[in-house]
Amino acid sequence: MPVPLSVLDLSPVPAGSTVTDALRDTLDLARSAERAGYARFWLAEHHLNPGVAGASPAVLMGAVAAATATIRVGSGAVQTGYRTPLSVVEDFGTLDGLHPGRIDLGLGRSGGSRLPSREPDGRGDRVVDGVLIPAPVSLAAIASSPRFRAQAAALRQPGAQVPPYEEFLDAVDGLITGTWTPGGVEVRAVPGEGAALQTWVLGSSGGESAVLAGRRGLPFAANYHVSPATVLDAVAAYREAFRPSDRLGRPHVMVSADVVVGTDDAHAARIAEGFGPWVHSIRTGAGAIPYPRPEDADALPADPALVTDRVATRFVGGPATVADGLDRLRAVTGADELLLTTITHRHADRVASQELLADEWARRG
Template structure:
């Protein structure tokens, strides 16, 4: 029996003291090495206005990665369609699929719509605190409140820069339907006029939906018979809800006869548990920079992280992410990933690793792949 596929999600992290050029070249180098190590797919995230993350244009990066590799699937994790039109997305990924047939994944996310919805939301009443639980060995922490991030002036600035003045993104389900129709070649508007995406129409792009809860993305992916990626590394508190909602809603499609779930995890692997913990130490301050509303800082070195101020409030702000990061030797982390796979019934795991030194990140992925396939 072959092992469950392992794949990679890359944010093209910018190391403290490094440059965007370093980060992007490191991404291409890591993709080559990932292919050599047997990883199944290589996804690029979409992040904006963050000094520590260079993956703001996933389609461009996908082209670079696909050109530098031969067989590994390459895709987006995820294109935020609330910032785009369905046609622009289909044309971009149709171009990629024409150049690299059989290898392109189009992951779609609804963060763009979520930004607009958040600006209109009335704050919900304070809910009773939820306790952490351990489900068959997997930590499910209390949910994190994004109220502080949503209230940040920088969040509003980001939303303004990502949308044309006065633009309102269509509902996510409508955009997904438009993407699928344009790919199939049967798109028509309300007046019955047809439109054909060139490139795009008839391409073999594989469409995915990504989600962090049991809400619209999970349910829509199931209803459409699409594969689904659930984010344990971003929203560990709701990963089980997301997977359950997807499986409950699943209807067979031409693409997938049965549900297919990828679950993500943050991972750092080194030769020993102690060495891995040292490399992972900057993760808490890095997550703090995101959740404070200022955007991801360049990823610090362990020495730089140790010198940063750190309070009990900071620890609480990032506890769910730090406590669910899998850190240790390859054997230690593989045991943790097996638990994640068993509890979530994942068909595939998507691992993301950030360290200050590129060589340490490469080694982490290589050690993990070797142990996983052992």
Template structure:
């Protein structure tokens, strides 16, 4: 059976606090382990009022301490904001405390700052004669792509760049950082001048290394060429998921880690007893995505009542359509069926589900209902 795992953002909801959010994460992880989930990953996001997972290594330690068997990891460390050595030392420490249970997921987020700045300063692309339309591939909805270029010029984006890196700092190439991380873990790191350096803790760590990606670009290429497992983000970039997994498989070379490609695909889900109840609980998601995409950042996650009070414009709906239309909200059977379509269309070996609701019990129950349905 295809394994199910969880990606958690430690959401902060309206009327709640970051303290509530991290405590809810620990509670949810315990319940996820009892329900049979394979992995529990923590995202990394910064300067977001509605997200408390800004220090995933710290939260991973708390989750691992509160559980016994479930694998715990990052989805994903933003390598653009850290050095390879710092990452290996953090996750080496986690592995020393919880051996054989730690996943190190790596992403390019933070690496793309210069690319987005360049896009912000460029003229807008020509509008195609025929607007892009959603398509269905093997039963899976593939919406038109969303461009983040407009957000690159926002004050919040510039603030992120200034606060997350030292003045004048430039991130190394992503592939170089991944190679350095592997070298530190293997104990084979050498500087350009030939000097050895050893990460303690970190050297010899039994962490499971993953690459996360939202397109068929560098992340997919790096994962494939190094023979590492790859997680493709349908919940973040649904338009590019097929491109991402195809690029990874095309680039794959067998390694000491894998003899064949291994793909995990993410999905945003909300499960309740009935389709109608699930849609009600999931309704705030569109408003939350709208606020993020208008450049105001991720606010505390709204309640269904707050979402119902919002007056939607046609432009609002178009702005969030790709994310709302690809959220799987429904009864256990409905969501399980849609996840099977996602699995079959992408050839996924594992599925990574993420859920945000205003009420913590609704979120925990969503994961429990899904796990029960997936076993049947």
């Protein structure tokens, strides 16, 4: 039986379009995902990117949840370095109060003063049971970019200190359960305490996020689409650290992937054009450009050293081709769920892509 499919949306802004168009497209994509039978619809958090409108997951989640009826709605992920535990719990407690039992709280150890740390480690490309695990790519350009530093300055109060991630998770959990007493003082989150939130930890490597998710018995989302080089490390570290909790008796992993599904392989390849230049804009530290038109892609920069790992690990093709690739990814990672993100210039192609895949996935079930 195929594992459940879910959607991660960045609210991409296509070239020639507007932020308003992008946000409305997200609502339309969510309604389509619900009709097609996807399990979850998650919203990403990105800042200072001209080509991405998804900057405030909690606000957009409220609109998505109101525009749908049954699909779970979540964050993928809240950047904890720019927030306090109380503000997160109050925001998501409000969402749960309005849409009980449908809200996922996805947390990411990102933002704040922490710079991207993924660097080449000497490992080359390898193929594991048909799944490409590429060599790591340096993120030095992002870490040294003025935009990255400006983002940190714009999103943090002057002099604010980012707490250790484990302390942040402790506070979030304690506020939801009503057991957080900093300095011996009882602190009550209203709304938030007692909320029926499903808390997830997201991670890109075998580092702290994966280990803490395992130790705390939380479900874990591993990023194949952002960091395909380290997805197996992340999953292995999570499973090794896992301890059963009152929420989970066994490890539960969701793995993300970039996909574009067309009517056939050739059609998918055409509508998928533009991804390389878009990734290039992010990894040079300039910020995501508006997603290019397919006919403009060849004229835009796309340094292979910066983009090949992402382009080569994107699942592009007709429904059967992409479903076969995702099934291999599921088998190699042992994923219990798959989280899919699709970016094309035309919104109609994104909607059709997720509907074609859902039909093929259901047929196999």
